[in-house]
Amino acid sequence: KAGVTQTPRYLIKTRGQQVTLSCSPISGHRSVSWYQQTPGQGLQFLFEYFSETQRNKGNFPGRFSGRQFSNSRSEMNVSTLELGDSALYLCASSEENRGRIDGYTFGSGTRLTVV
Amino acid sequence: AQSVTQLDSHVSVSEGTPVLLRCNYSSSYSPSLFWYVQHPNKGLQLLLKYTSAATLVKGINGFEAEFKKSETSFHLTKPSAHMSDAAEYFCVVTLGSGYSTLTFGKGTMLLVSP
Numbered sequence: 001k002a003g004v005t006q007t008p009r010y011l012i013k014t015r016g017q018q019v020t021l022s023c024s025p026i027s028g029h030r031s032v033s034w035y036q037q038t039p040g041q042g043l044q045f046l047f048e049y050f051s052e053t054q055r056n057k058g059n060f061p062g063r064f065s066g067r068q069f070s071n072s073r074s075e076m077n078v079s080t081l082e083l084g085d086s087a088l089y090l091c092a093s094s095e096e097n098r099g100r101i102d103g104y105t106f107g108s109g110t111r112l113t114v115v
Numbered sequence: 116a117q118s119v120t121q122l123d124s125h126v127s128v129s130e131g132t133p134v135l136l137r138c139n140y141s142s143s144y145s146p147s148l149f150w151y152v153q154h155p156n157k158g159l160q161l162l163l164k165y166t167s168a169a170t171l172v173k174g175i176n177g178f179e180a181e182f183k184k185s186e187t188s189f190h191l192t193k194p195s196a197h198m199s200d201a202a203e204y205f206c207v208v209t210l211g212s213g214y215s216t217l218t219f220g221k222g223t224m225l226l227v228s229p
Binding site: 104 | 219
């Protein structure tokens with residue numbers, strides 16, 4: 001099976017711009033979660049999607065949004081970028097079987113730099 | 116609520132000596148616990164997981180961890196460190212076996228010297 005694929009790997013954006021990141025989960029996985037990793041805050045949960053519905057949301061401002069498509073691919077969008085949004089954004093997919101999660105597989109991440 | 120504390124931000128060992136990375140958790144319900152490893156500029160790789168089966172869990176690359184409910188601990192060990200083990204390690208907790216968000220520890224950087 002192919003792993004979790006995140007594109008692009010690297011991005012440089014200017015303050016005030018917006019950005020869209022993409023995540024393709026492992027085939028058959030319907031849950032996709034997003035995490036932000038920074039040196040200061042560590043790994044923080046952004047949101048989780050399952051079957052095109054947002055199931056959980058972390059404590060991030062409304063500038064951070066996401067969606068999931070019928071093929072389980074997910075995108076996250078950050079509008080009005082700030083310098084503090086510079087981070088590694090990680091996507092994880094998981095297989096849910098009768099309500100049980102059997103582990104999470106992470107992609108290699110998208111490194112976003114805001115200048 | 117759930118939380119996880121990794122007791123050491125950095126651990127230094129010599130190649131061939133044992134590794135111990137400490138993790139304590141707090142959870143209102145029966146947790147699932149994971150250890151992930153992150154090499155520089157890479158994503159997170161699952162080392163092992165505890166999901167209420169055997170309390171001694173064996174993972175990849177010779178790592179293992181023991182779930183101790185009385186001590187609320189899930190320490191990661193390896194009998195003999197290898198240079199390639201140098202990386203950052205994250206202890207992660209999630210509630211039970213249902214869908215839930217992952218709560219990460221702050222990470223422990225493992226340094227391995229020759």
